[in-house]
Amino acid sequence: MTSTARILAMAKMVWVEIFRKKDFYVAFILVGVVLVYAANLRFYNIQGISRYLMDLGLALIFFSASLLTILLAARQYPNELRDRTLQVLLSKPVSRFEFVIAKFLGSLAAGLTCFILFILVFLFIVLSRAGSISWVTAFQTVYLFALNLAVLAAMTSAFSYFFTLGANVTTTFILYLTINLYGGSLGTAAAGLKGPAFIAAHVAYWVIPHFEFFDARQRFVHQWPALSAPLVFEVTLYAFLYTAFFILLGWSLLRRRKV
Amino acid sequence: MMHPITVENLVVRYAKKKALDGVSFSVKSGEIFGFIGPNGAGKSTTIKSLLGLILPDEGVIRLDGLSPGQARSRMKVGFLPEETTFYRFLTPLEILDYYGRLFGLDGKLLKQRITYVLERVGLAEVRHRRIGTFSKGMVQKVGLAQALINDPEILILDEPTSGLDPLARLELRGVLAELKKRGRTLFFSSHELSEVELLCDSIAILREGRIVRSGSLEEVVGTDRRKNLELFFLETMQAPT
Numbered sequence: 001m002t003s004t005a006r007i008l009a010m011a012k013m014v015w016v017e018i019f020r021k022k023d024f025y026v027a028f029i030l031v032g033v034v035l036v037y038a039a040n041l042r043f044y045n046i047q048g049i050s051r052y053l054m055d056l057g058l059a060l061i062f063f064s065a066s067l068l069t070i071l072l073a074a075r076q077y078p079n080e081l082r083d084r085t086l087q088v089l090l091s092k093p094v095s096r097f098e099f100v101i102a103k104f105l106g107s108l109a110a111g112l113t114c115f116i117l118f119i120l121v122f123l124f125i126v127l128s129r130a131g132s133i134s135w136v137t138a139f140q141t142v143y144l145f146a147l148n149l150a151v152l153a154a155m156t157s158a159f160s161y162f163f164t165l166g167a168n169v170t171t172t173f174i175l176y177l178t179i180n181l182y183g184g185s186l187g188t189a190a191a192g193l194k195g196p197a198f199i200a201a202h203v204a205y206w207v208i209p210h211f212e213f214f215d216a217r218q219r220f221v222h223q224w225p226a227l228s229a230p231l232v233f234e235v236t237l238y239a240f241l242y243t244a245f246f247i248l249l250g251w252s253l254l255r256r257r258k259v
Numbered sequence: 260m261m262h263p264i265t266v267e268n269l270v271v272r273y274a275k276k277k278a279l280d281g282v283s284f285s286v287k288s289g290e291i292f293g294f295i296g297p298n299g300a301g302k303s304t305t306i307k308s309l310l311g312l313i314l315p316d317e318g319v320i321r322l323d324g325l326s327p328g329q330a331r332s333r334m335k336v337g338f339l340p341e342e343t344t345f346y347r348f349l350t351p352l353e354i355l356d357y358y359g360r361l362f363g364l365d366g367k368l369l370k371q372r373i374t375y376v377l378e379r380v381g382l383a384e385v386r387h388r389r390i391g392t393f394s395k396g397m398v399q400k401v402g403l404a405q406a407l408i409n410d411p412e413i414l415i416l417d418e419p420t421s422g423l424d425p426l427a428r429l430e431l432r433g434v435l436a437e438l439k440k441r442g443r444t445l446f447f448s449s450h451e452l453s454e455v456e457l458l459c460d461s462i463a464i465l466r467e468g469r470i471v472r473s474g475s476l477e478e479v480v481g482t483d484r485r486k487n488l489e490l491f492f493l494e495t496m497q498a499p500t
Binding site for chain 1: 273307310311312313314330331333334336338340341342343344345346348349353357358360361362363402405415
């Protein structure tokens with residue numbers, strides 16, 4: 001059996017897990033209810049309100065898909081360790097590198113599936129209300145967020161070999177939100193600092209994965225022009241490098257650990 | 260002649276403390292080998308080393324002449340851990356399909372193995388039920404089933420009777436006796452000394468990371484019928500180090 005087949009078998013288990021537990025269904029119902037409710041709101045025909053609601057809906061979908069990915073990726077290693085299934089798994093012809101890759105891929109596949117299901121509901125509502133959208137921008141928005149989920153799944157997986165489950169979920173979530181909200185302005189803020197604070201802010205700016213790079217919601221909502229192909233390529237490369245870095249970090253943490 | 264399991268001068272340290280201190284033993288082909296000792300003696304550490312889950316600080320382990328870290332040696336091994344929960348959201352059928360695929364089994368061969376193993380451990384009737392709804396004894400049967408899915412030449416069992424009722428123990432003894440009859444090698448760690456006495460050909464007694472006695476059951480306990488393994492074990496543990 002090839003390494004790929006073993007990785008796919010393990011990744012499939014992670015994918016199956018999310019649909020056999022309640023988290024996904026709770027999030028799906030919640031997102032669906034909020035989207036339908038938002039789509040039926042009427043504010044005295046105020047201009048631009050539909051765009052605002054579209055923005056809100058997408059934000060909710062991004063948030064829910066990210067949260068589900070974090071929760072799933074974070075619990076893989078600690079739960080396998082707690083239930084002793086890790087010992088069973090690693091006593092089979094499975095290498096630790098295959099294990100790390102499989103857990104990442106499974107978490108990503110599950111997160112992406114949730115995201116696509118949410119987006120389909122969203123698009124159905126938007127198309128039934130607005131009539132038309134820019135498909136190129138819509139595709140870019142979805143594609144960039146898929147890259148975002150890849151980096152997030154790899155980062156959460158890597159942290160799971162170091163932190164406890166609770167600490168990982170909290171740390172990753174706070175880090176993810178903070179970077180999304182303030183990551184872009186960190187460079188500007190750093191320029192106003194002096195001494196060690198200046199150096200620390202600059203190092204942080206260049207080291208953190210800039211999740212905000214993958215957020216093209218505004219472009220879709222306000223129907224701005226699509227991103228250029230070279231820029232999309234650069235962002236793809238950026239996501240690929242961070243994903244690879246986090247996978248290697250996870251593997252280096254697990255490689256020689258006594259389990 | 261090469262033994263299926265050979266351990267030479269095994270040393271494992273956790274931080275600075277030696278969990279295993281020069282452990283050596285070998286298990287002959289087709290033998291049931293009992294590995295006994297009190298809590299914290301190093302039984303689980305030995306098992307983890309045999310499975311390649313822990314890299315020893317010193318010493319050599321060979322499974323059929325191969326290092327336990329090699330995929331080729333793992334293809335020959337089945338492992339039943341102590342009190343595993345397994346994936347509660349899966350059914351026995353799904354879990355055996357999953358583990359079988361990790362051994363490269365698929366198609367008709369995998370289906371045949373799953374059917375055989377489920378019937379052998381008595382889970383055929385509940386193969387579509389989620390493991391989350393199972394009793395402790397039934398989960399232990401799932402554990403045994405997954406350990407047998409690759410028809411292993413070497414079976415490593417960590418406290419296999421833990422949590423089993425007398426009837427389930429009897430069934431387990433039947434499975435292990437059948438495996439022995441088919442020439443499989445079994446490494447058996449247990450607190451249940453009566454089980455060890457009933458099943459094992461050879462034993463090793465571990466105390467504070469060292470083997471204090473080893474050999475065939477007769478060699479270790481002696482031929483005095485009044486003396487059973489439990490009495491001998493207690494004497495050994497109470498003796499000054």
